[in-house]
Amino acid sequence: MTPSATQRPRASLAYPAALLALFALFWLALAIRPWYRQDWLLENVVVFAAVPLFAFTARRLRFSDLAYTLLFVFLCAHEVGAHFTYAQVPYDEAFRRLSGQSLDALLGLRRNHYDRLVHFLFGLLLLPLAAELFRAEAPPRSALWRFLLPVLFIESLSAIFELIEWLAATVFGGDLGQAYLGTQGDVWDAQWDMLLALAGATLTQCLRFLAARRAPAAAV
Structure with missing residues (x-):
């Protein structure tokens, strides 16, 4: 019997399951001897x-393969920060071994910026997932709200995470609190983190809307 035109086949879970297995292996590898076990746990x-x-x-809510892939990339980047602690990820040493030059010196950076990169990636990579969540659970009625709501959702999550960091640093204090907070002496660290998440989310949303204008049938 031919299925009804209104029926849509259930998307396979094979791809997200494969990504989950790959992430589990990556997670296990970086769970071995992290630089600061208690910070890694937090x-x-x-x-x-x-x-x-x-x-x-x-x-119940199967996201697109693209959204799952971007989530996978973000979680892997987060696990690198968790393994080394964000303030001590040795990206500059790795770049120096490859090129013989200091990336921080080339870019004029005065602190370890891996945490800033991951906050930017939070917005950049997770915006499609947020957009798909709204489309499935609370579809906006206008293009303006389709643009704004996923961006604001990502930014609200970024702000909530900054509050969690502050609370954890207050509760645990000492070296663990400082390692988890990762401000590296910058009093504006939380504001920079939220700004970068907002910038990443806005950039991705702009690219999505430009792509949709070129291909009007594409959903945003």
């Missing part, structure tokens, strides 16, 4: 909560 609280949530709800 950094992974969000992973322990988010990954099972996405896994258990995948059948």
Whole structure:
């Protein structure tokens, strides 16, 4: 019997399952001898909560392969920061071994900027997932709200995470609190982190809307 035209085949979960398996291997590799075990545990609280949530709800709300891929990339970048602690990720040493030059010196950087990169990636990579979430659960009625709501959602998550960092630093204090907070002496660190998340989300949303204008059938 031919299925009705209104029926849509359920998307396979093989691809997100494969990404989950790859992430599990990556996570296990970086779980071995992290530089600061207690900070690693704190950094992974969000992973322990988010990954099972996405896994258990995948059948009810199956995101696109692109959204899952970008989520995978972001989580891998986060795990690198958790392994080394964000303020001590040795990207400059790695670049120096490859090129013989200091990346920080070339860019005029005075602190370790890996945390800033990941906050930017948070907005850049997770915006499509937020847009798909709104489209599935609370579809906006106008193009303006289709543009704004995912961006504002990402920014609100960034602000909530900054509050969590502040609370954790207050509760734990000492070296652990400082390692988790990762301000590196910058009193505007939280504001920079939220600004970069907003910039990443806005950039991706602009690219999505430009792509949709070139291909009007594409959903945003």
